[in-house]
Structure formats: C-alpha cells, structure tokens
Amino acid sequence: xxxxxxxRLRFLIAGRSHGEVDEEVAFHLDQQVEANIRTGMSPxxxxxxxxxxxxxxxxxxxxxxxxxxxxxxxxxxxxVRYALRGFRHNPAFSSTVVLTLMLGIGSTTAVFSVxxxxxxxxxxxxxxxxxxxxxxxAPIEPQEFMLGGSYYQWQDHQEPFAAMTSEIGVEPCDLTExxxxxxxxxxxxxxxxxxxGVSPVIGRNFTANxxxxxxxxxxxxxxxxxxxxxxxxxxxxxxLMRIDGHxxxxxxxxxxxxxxxxxxxxxxxxxxxxxxxxxRRADPGHPMWAFARLKPGVSIEQAKAELGPLFxxxxxxxxxxxxKEVHLQVRSLRDRQVHEVRLAAWIxxxxxxxxxxxxxxxxxxxxxARGASRERExxxxxxxxxxxxxxxxxxxxxxxxxxxxxxxxxCLFAMLLLRLFVAMAPDxxxxxSKARIDPRILTFALATSLLCAVxxxxxxxxxxxxxxxxxxxxxxxxxxxxxxxWLVIAQIAGSMVLLAGGALLARxxxxxxxxxxxxxxxxxxxxxxxxxxxxxxxxESQMAFYQRLERNLRYGPGIPACAISDSLPPGGFxxxxxxxxxxxxxxxxxxxxxxxxxxxxxxxxxYFRALQIPVVQGxxxxxxxxxxxxRFVVLSxxxxxxxxxxxxxxxxxxxxxxGAPAANDPAYTVVGVAADVKNGGLGAGEEPEYYRLRRxxxxxxxxxxxxxxxxxxxxxxxxxxxxxxxxxxxPTVPVExxxxxxxxxxxxxxxxxxxxxxxxxxxxxxxxxxxxxxxVISFFVVQRTREIGVRMAVGASRADILRxxxxxxxxxxxxxxxxxxxxxxxxxxxxxSLLFNVAPHDPAAFAGVTCLLILVALLASLIPGGAATRxxxxxxxxxx
Amino acid sequence: MPQPTDLLQGxxxxxxxxxxxxxxxxxxxxxxxxxxASQSVFQIGQGSLYPALHRLEYKGWIQADxxxxxxxxxxxxxxxxxxxxxxxxxxxxxxxxxxxxVALVLGQG
Numbered sequence: 001x002x003x004x005x006x007x008r009l010r011f012l013i014a015g016r017s018h019g020e021v022d023e024e025v026a027f028h029l030d031q032q033v034e035a036n037i038r039t040g041m042s043p044x045x046x047x048x049x050x051x052x053x054x055x056x057x058x059x060x061x062x063x064x065x066x067x068x069x070x071x072x073x074x075x076x077x078x079x080v081r082y083a084l085r086g087f088r089h090n091p092a093f094s095s096t097v098v099l100t101l102m103l104g105i106g107s108t109t110a111v112f113s114v115x116x117x118x119x120x121x122x123x124x125x126x127x128x129x130x131x132x133x134x135x136x137x138a139p140i141e142p143q144e145f146m147l148g149g150s151y152y153q154w155q156d157h158q159e160p161f162a163a164m165t166s167e168i169g170v171e172p173c174d175l176t177e178x179x180x181x182x183x184x185x186x187x188x189x190x191x192x193x194x195x196x197g198v199s200p201v202i203g204r205n206f207t208a209n210x211x212x213x214x215x216x217x218x219x220x221x222x223x224x225x226x227x228x229x230x231x232x233x234x235x236x237x238x239x240l241m242r243i244d245g246h247x248x249x250x251x252x253x254x255x256x257x258x259x260x261x262x263x264x265x266x267x268x269x270x271x272x273x274x275x276x277x278x279x280r281r282a283d284p285g286h287p288m289w290a291f292a293r294l295k296p297g298v299s300i301e302q303a304k305a306e307l308g309p310l311f312x313x314x315x316x317x318x319x320x321x322x323x324k325e326v327h328l329q330v331r332s333l334r335d336r337q338v339h340e341v342r343l344a345a346w347i348x349x350x351x352x353x354x355x356x357x358x359x360x361x362x363x364x365x366x367x368x369a370r371g372a373s374r375e376r377e378x379x380x381x382x383x384x385x386x387x388x389x390x391x392x393x394x395x396x397x398x399x400x401x402x403x404x405x406x407x408x409x410x411c412l413f414a415m416l417l418l419r420l421f422v423a424m425a426p427d428x429x430x431x432x433s434k435a436r437i438d439p440r441i442l443t444f445a446l447a448t449s450l451l452c453a454v455x456x457x458x459x460x461x462x463x464x465x466x467x468x469x470x471x472x473x474x475x476x477x478x479x480x481x482x483x484x485x486w487l488v489i490a491q492i493a494g495s496m497v498l499l500a501g502g503a504l505l506a507r508x509x510x511x512x513x514x515x516x517x518x519x520x521x522x523x524x525x526x527x528x529x530x531x532x533x534x535x536x537x538x539x540e541s542q543m544a545f546y547q548r549l550e551r552n553l554r555y556g557p558g559i560p561a562c563a564i565s566d567s568l569p570p571g572g573f574x575x576x577x578x579x580x581x582x583x584x585x586x587x588x589x590x591x592x593x594x595x596x597x598x599x600x601x602x603x604x605x606x607y608f609r610a611l612q613i614p615v616v617q618g619x620x621x622x623x624x625x626x627x628x629x630x631r632f633v634v635l636s637x638x639x640x641x642x643x644x645x646x647x648x649x650x651x652x653x654x655x656x657x658x659g660a661p662a663a664n665d666p667a668y669t670v671v672g673v674a675a676d677v678k679n680g681g682l683g684a685g686e687e688p689e690y691y692r693l694r695r696x697x698x699x700x701x702x703x704x705x706x707x708x709x710x711x712x713x714x715x716x717x718x719x720x721x722x723x724x725x726x727x728x729x730x731p732t733v734p735v736e737x738x739x740x741x742x743x744x745x746x747x748x749x750x751x752x753x754x755x756x757x758x759x760x761x762x763x764x765x766x767x768x769x770x771x772x773x774x775x776v777i778s779f780f781v782v783q784r785t786r787e788i789g790v791r792m793a794v795g796a797s798r799a800d801i802l803r804x805x806x807x808x809x810x811x812x813x814x815x816x817x818x819x820x821x822x823x824x825x826x827x828x829x830x831x832x833s834l835l836f837n838v839a840p841h842d843p844a845a846f847a848g849v850t851c852l853l854i855l856v857a858l859l860a861s862l863i864p865g866g867a868a869t870r871x872x873x874x875x876x877x878x879x880x
Numbered sequence: 881m882p883q884p885t886d887l888l889q890g891x892x893x894x895x896x897x898x899x900x901x902x903x904x905x906x907x908x909x910x911x912x913x914x915x916x917a918s919q920s921v922f923q924i925g926q927g928s929l930y931p932a933l934h935r936l937e938y939k940g941w942i943q944a945d946x947x948x949x950x951x952x953x954x955x956x957x958x959x960x961x962x963x964x965x966x967x968x969x970x971x972x973x974x975x976x977x978x979x980x981x982v983a984l985v986l987g988q989g
Contacts, residue, residue: 027953060928063928063930200976
C-alpha cells in the first residue's frame with residue numbers, strides 16, 4: 001500500500017511528458033510495420049494494417065493520460081476554470097444563484113448556530129449525558145424541586161446514581177469592600193462540582209468541613225468576576241473578600257464556560273452549609289434542587305423505578321392535600337434546561353429548512369433553464385468525445401463552485417443575521433446570546449452547501465444531450481419543463497406553509513397586545529428595590545426604610561397616588577399558595593386535592609387607585625386599617641366567586657395558611673372585592689388572586705418591594721426624581737426604575753421576537769418562490785414567442801395573450817397553494833402552544849395568506865405577461 | 881483460425897505480469913508474446929495495452945526504463961518489481977480458484 005502510494009506520489013509530482021507516450025506508440029507501430037513487411041506486405045499496406053491493429057492512437061493517448069495520478073485534479077481545475085468563465089459571461093445568472101444560496105444557507109446556518117446550542121451541543125460538564133435532574137413536581141411548581149426534609153434520605157439510600165448533589169438557589173449578595181457591588185451568589189453542596197464533573201481552573205473545590213453550618217467561609221468565583229475584578233491574577237487564591245459583611249476566602253475559580261445547571265447567572269459560589277441533621281427532622285425543610293450522575297448502564301426509566309420507595313417516603317411527609325398531585329420526576333439535564341424552548345427550536349429549524357429547500361429548488365430551476373439554453377454546447381462537447389461521466393462531472397463541478405460561493409456569502413450573511421437576532425432578542429433567552437459562528441457551525445454550513453449542490457447539480461446533469469440538439473433546430477427545448485413546473489409548485493407550497501405560520505403568530509401577537517390587562521399601565525412608574533442583608537438586617541429596619549421613602553415620594557411633584565407592593569401584575573414574580581390553604585371560618589377545609597394555585601401580593605391601600613383596578617364590592621383597604629391590630633384581605637372577583645358563591649364575602653373571616661398551627665393561621669377580614677387582573681403573564685391564563693394589607697408592622701415587611709407611582713409628569717422626570725430620592729436615603733441601595741408600560745412591553749418581547757423571526761423567514765421564502773415563478777413564466781414566454789407571434793398574426797388580441805400567460809401561471813399557483821394549504825393545515829397544530837387566543841386552523845389567517853400569495857404570484861407573472869403582449873409577430877415569425 | 885476471445889475484465893493485468901515475469905520487455909513484445917503464447921486466441925487491442933501498462937506502473941508493480949532494442953532503437957522496457965512479483969502470485973492464485981470454480985460448475989472438475 002505504502003509502496004503504491006509513494007509511486008503514485010512520485011508520478012504526481014514528476015508528471016510524465018506527453019512525448020513519452022507518443023514515442024512509445026511510434027515505436028510500437030514501427031515494430032508492427034516491420035513485422036508486417038517481413039510477412040510480405042507492401043510498405044504502405046504494412047503501415048495501414050499496423051494502424052488498424054493498433055486502433056485509435058489519440059484514444060490510447062487520452063486513456064494513458066486518464067490513468068495518470070492527478071488526472072482528476074487536472075480535470076477538476078479545468079472544470080472549475082471553465083465554470084468560472086461561464087459564470088463571468090452570465091453575471092445576472094450567477095449573482096441570482098449566489099444570492100439565493102446566500103439567503104438559504106445563511107439563514108439555515110444562523111438558525112442552526114442558535115438551535116445547536118439548545119438541541120445538540122454537549123453541556124459544559126464532564127460526561128454530561130449521564131447527568132439528570134431529580135425531584136418532585138407539584139402543581140405549584142411544575143419544575144422538579146426537592147425539600148431538605150427528604151433530600152438527605154434520598155442521598156443516603158438511592159441506588160441508581162453514582163453521586164447526588166444539590167443547590168439551594170442563587171440570591172443577591174453584597175460585596176462590601178472599598179468598591180462595593182451587588183453580586184449573584186449561588187449556594188451549593190460541597191460535592192456539587194465533582195458530581196457535575198467540573199474542576200476549578202485554579203484553586204480547589206469546597207471541603208466537606210466548609211459545607212457545615214458555621215464552618216470556615218470559602219467561595220469560588222466565576223471566571224467573569226476573576227477577569228473583571230481581579231484581572232485573571234492567580235494570586236487571588238487564598239485572598240479574602242467581604243461578602244455580606246463576612247470575610248470569605250477565595251478558594252478557586254470556576255471554568256470560563258461553566259454555567260449553573262438551571263442556567264441562573266452566578267458570580268460567586270458559596271457552600272450551602274445546611275445543617276443536615278436539622279433538615280432531616282424539618283418538615284418540609286429547605287427547598288432545593290437536586291442533580292445526580294447515573295451509574296453506568298442505568299437508564300433514566302430504571303432510575304425512576306428504583307427511586308419509587310424513596311418517593312413514597314417523601315409522599316408520607318407531604319401534607320394530605322398534596323399527595324395525589326405530587327409526582328416523581330427524573331429527566332436529563334438537557335431536558336430540564338430546554339423544556340420551554342425545545343419546541344420553538346424545532347419549529348425554527350423546520351422553518352429554515354423550508355427556506356433552504358425553496359432556495360435549492362430555485363437554483364435547480366435556474367440551472368435547468370440555463371441547461372436548456374446550453375444544450376447545443378453540450379451536444380457539441382459530447383460529439384467531440386466528452387464521455388457522459390465527464391459531462392456529469394463538469395456539471396457537478398459547476399454546482400459545487402456555485403454552492404461554495406453561496407456558502408461563503410451565506411456564512412457572512414449568517415454572522416450578520418445572528419447579530420441581528422441577538423440585538424432583537426428579549427432577555428431571558430440564555431441560549432441566544434451564547435450562539436457563535438464557530439468551526440462546528442462552519443462545518444454545518446459547508447455540509448449544507450454540499451447537499452444543496454448535489455440536489456441542484458445532479459438533476460440537471462442527469463441528462464445527456466443527444467445528436468438532435470446539434471441540428472440547432474429548436475433554440476430551447478421543452479423537455480425539462482415538467483420538472484421545473486413541479487419545483488415551482490413545491491416552492492409555492494413551501495412559502496404557503498411559512499406564510500401561514502407567520503400569519504398565525506402575527507394574529508396571536510395582535511391578541512396579546514390588544515388584550516385587556518385589567519389595569520391601566522399608562523403613567524405608572526415603578527421602582528424595584530432589594531435591600532442588602534448587612535445594612536438592613538431586621539424587618540423593622542426594612543420597614544423603616546420603605547416607609548421613609550414612601551413619605552418622601554408621596555409629596556413629590558405630580559404624584560397623585562403612591563403604593564408599595566411586593567410584586568407587579570401582569571406577569572413575572574408573585575407569591576403563590578394553594579386554594580386548599582384558604583379556609584372560611586366556620587367551614588371545613590377542602591376535603592382533597594390542592595384546588596390549584598392562587599396568587600397573592602402584599603399591597604398598601606393606594607395600590608388599587610394607582611393601577612386603576614376597580615374595587616367592585618366593599619371599599620378596599622383604608623388608611624385606618626394600616627395601624628390596626630387586625631388583618632385584612634381583598635379578594636379578586638374570581639376568587640370571591642369561588643369561595644363565596646351567591647354570598648356576600650364582605651365581613652367574612654378567612655384563614656390563609658391552612659395546615660399551619662392555629663397560632664400561625666390568624667383570621668383575615670374580607671374588606672373588598674377587586675376586578676380580575678392579568679397575573680400569569682401575557683400569554684397565559686389568569687389565576688384567582690388575593691391581596692394582603694401591608695400594615696405598619698414589621699411582620700408585614702421584607703427585603704424586597706416595588707414602589708408604584710402614578711404620575712402626571714413625563715415619566716423620565718419622575719424616574720430621575722425617584723432615583724435621587726432613593727440615593728438621598730441610602731446611595732448604596734440599587735434601584736431598578738421603569739415605567740409599567742415598559743415592563744409590560746418587555747413581556748411581549750418574546751412573542752414579538754417569535755413573530756418577527758417567522759415573518760422574516762416567510763418573506764424570504766416568498767421572495768424566493770416568486771423569483772422562481774417569475775423565471776418559469778418568463779421562460780414559458782420566451783419558449784412560445786413563435787406561437788404567440790402566430791396567434792397574434794391570426795388575430796389574437798393582447799388581452800388574449802395575457803390571458804394565455806396568466807392561465808399558465810395559475811396552473812402553477814393554484815396547485816401550489818392547494819398543496820401548501822393542506823401541508824400548513826396539518827403542520828399548524830405544532831404551533832398551538834405558542835398561540836394566544838388563536839386556533840391553529842384560524843380561518844382568517846389562512847384565507848388572508850391564500851389571497852396574498854395568489855395576488856403576489858399573479859403580479860409576478862404580469863411582468864413576463866406584459867412582455868408577451870409586446871411580441872412583434874413579424875419579428876417572432878422570422879426568428880428561426 | 882479461432883475467433884479471438886474478448887479478454888476477461890482484469891485478465892489483461894495478469895497476462896502482462898506473467899509475460900514480464902520471464903524477462904523485461906517492451907510493449908510490442910508483450911503483445912506479440914501474449915498472442916503467440918495463447919496461440920492467437922488473445923489479440924490484445926493495442927489501444928488498451930498501453931493504458932494498462934501505465935496503470936501497472938503507477939501501482940508500482942512494474943517499472944519502465946528506456947533501453948536500446950534488438951534493432952538498436954530506443955524503446956521502453958518494462959520489468960516486474962518486487963511488489964509486482966507478489967501481485968502476480970496473488971493473481972495466479974485467485975485465477976486458479978476462479979478457473980477451478982468455473983470447471984466445477986460446468987461439471988468437468
């Protein structure tokens with residue numbers, strides 16, 4: 001093998017002169033002539049017979065050359081040069097092809113670089129396929145979680161995992177040094193990093209001792225923090241930083257690509273330092289999130305089955321109403337991370353594949369058209385001795401050259417597009433901002449372009465021109481017409497599917513924007529504040545801060561109403577409880593089940609007036625109640641209707657913490673019923689809700705609050721004024737000031753982004769399909785110039801000719817639209833979870849895009865149609 | 881004279897290697913020798929002889945040298961290489977197997 005390779009290499013480099021073969025053949029012929037003369041032939045006859053016996057000298061020489069190593073390279077270079085020359089002669093054709101491919105390959109690549117991160121790429125952990133997320137799911141928390149009360153039991157007695165670990169969440173913490181900063185601190189178990197298969201870039205992991213209550217304080221810092229605060233200085237290991245007032249030793253730095261399994265942003269990682277013994281006794285214990293590494297050979301299903309007994313143990317700890325609604329969940333870490341975006345990712349991928357197919361169909365169609373006009377050339381080359389393989393190879397080389405140019409342009413386009421995506425994308429799409437064009441993505445782009453080339457190169461190349469084309473009687477053949485027609489029909493069908501998806505999402509977005517929120521977000525400025533643990537350690541100090549701030553703000557310029565809450569409608573964070581926890585005094589508790597979730601908020605009396613939420617019954621909270629020892633509650637209309645059907649809820653006493661000991665479950669007096677307000681986010685339903693009055697008592701307050709100010713001034717003025725007021729009280733407190741309209745607008749970002757993306761691809765697909773249709777109809781007109789001339793000569797009017805062309809176009813458009821409708825009808829079901837108040841088979845959306853598509857397609861055919869009516873019969877008939 | 885048989889695909893290589901195993905030879909000589917040895921059953925289409933020779937040379941089984949011929953003209957002589965000898969053995973063996981198998985099928989084994 002090696003010997004052969006070296007020999008070939010030698011000939012490849014050294015080559016072989018053509019003369020050598022000629023000399024060899026000449027010698028052969030001379031020998032034969034001599035031999036023939038010896039048998040008694042005349043010299044002429046001898047030479048003639050020798051030549052006959054040898055056969056075609058030129059053919060032999062050509063074959064010898066084909067045997068030579070490097071022959072393919074030589075012909076390849078020749079083919080490429082030939083292809084490039086051809087493209088240069090026809091710049092309109094080649095630029096159309098390259099642009100089409102750029103759109104197709106570019107959008108596919110950009111989308112793949114986003115989707116790849118979600119669906120395919122390995123997570124940044126060692127052997128990440130064996131990592132799972134383990135826990136309980138309940139109606140109140142559909143993502144699996146664990147409770148300290150049973151976690152340690154699970155950790156000790158589980159069988160299917162090699163290791164099991166937990167984190168207890170990420171919370172804001174303060175770096176209290178000369179240059180203070182608010183950071184995100186993750187709290188994890190000591191075996192967290194080893195279980196994930198991650199080791200610090202420098203330094204070490206926590207020791208078990210540091211993970212005990214009151215153990216030595218240690219911290220791992222993120223790569224980002226190491227870079228921004230310590231300039232990658234490795235001397236940082238062993239140094240101290242003050243976190244929430246405590247001197248903490250930096251023991252290690254996390255890897256650059258590290259991310260928390262639940263994708264929270266974290267700057268610092270601290271040991272959770274839970275008291276395991278106390279947790280075991282606690283009920284329900286600290287909420288936590290558990291992750292585990294499967295033992296080799298154990299599947300997720302097996303693991304789930306083996307955890308059965310432990311799950312039963314946890315069920316016995318759960319309060320009775322929960323038991324039926326709590327389930328065990330074990331799933332791969334990737335599923336845990338992408339459960340929301342997986343569907344969107346696949347839909348996006350499907351859309352972009354449709355665009356790519358349309359682009360490829362377009363290029364195929366263009367190449368077929370070009371092939372038709374080059375039939376004579378091919379026939380001549382074939383007659384001059386080019387083999388079928390040779391012509392096929394030439395055609396494929398052309399296709400590959402085109403697709404290579406398309407791939408280069410496509411990659412550039414993808415980079416641009418990706419930047420656009422990232423700029424447009426709302427926050428909270430962690431996968432998008434990390435998408436990059438890297439070698440892996442480039443490989444994908446290359447593979448895509450190769451596939452395209454095979455797709456659109458092979459079809460036209462399969463044909464070989466016969467001798468009849470040499471006659472040149474027909475300028476253009478009609479033979480590939482059926483194939484091109486089918487391609488156009490497929491393109492129209494594809495763009496129909498894209499358009500239908502776009503229209504559905506657009507209608508859904510319209511509904512989201514136009515829905516009634518149940519409140520008036522105009523002229524509301526909000527300020528979210530979270531007080532630091534060290535400066536404000538007690539509820540008293542926290543209450544004092546907020547009350548002072550409220551007093552200062554209330555008497556500011558142009559503030560007709562000012563309220564404090566702990567959360568804001570119409571979406572995002574709010575407190576939750578279960579319906580079963582609510583109990584009317586004098587009535588038994590709900591017999592079984594949780595009854596679903598109920599949202600609730602802490603509010604001050606002016607909350608309803610500021611947000612213009614009508615209080616439909618009673619008078620809501622009053623200033624006098626602020627100082628009362630009693631407790632008061634306002635119910636939402638839907639909750640009041642559910643608890644007190646056909647009764648007057650006012651004055652009733654309600655317990656809100658069912659299941660808790662009587663001392664912790666005081667009675668609340670219902671003082672009002674407020675109209676329902678959107679509270680589950682823009683695209684989701686509404687939960688019943690109640691409001692608790694935040695009195696002037698420390699027990700009603702905690703670290704975080706949102707101030708809600710109605711303003712009559714321009715929001716920017718009020719925003720600046722709020723900032724100055726907060727700063728005058730305490731300049732170190734971070735405050736997030738925004739108008740409520742901005743917050744609501746941000747919630748619509750995601751559906752808007754989805755709609756824009758789909759609309760973009762729909763437009764791209766439509767444009768490509770229209771170009772394809774235009775090409776076929778133009779071709780049809782050119783082909784039939786003579787026929788049109790004859791028709792006009794015998795008296796057809798221009799309208800007749802136009803009708804002829806348009807009828808032909810309709811024969812492509814209508815089947816395409818019909819096919820597309822059928823496809824879109826079957827596929828649109830996939831979208832249903834992304835749609836808000838729109839049926840996946842919404843007739844208006846489907847009718848609209850059908851009309852649009854037919855209209856645009858007819859307009860595109862009018863251009864060649866117009867050209868057809870201007871055919872001059874005398875010229876047309878003379879042209880052959 | 882019997883009708884010349886078409887050369888079985890791939891047999892030409894075997895015949896060339898076998899012929900060259902005797903002594904280095906030029907192209908014409910090889911053609912003559914094969915024709916004689918096969919009693920004119922095989923008539924090498926010379927057009928296919930040279931591509932075959934070149935192919936074998938590229939594979940490293942034979943090597944070529946320009947030498948003076950018997951009538952003192954410069955001619956290209958082909959000779960078997962070490963790798964060619966091994967290849968010849970392998971091809972003879974596989975040919976024997978093939979021929980034996982064909983004979984068996986024809987019921988003459």
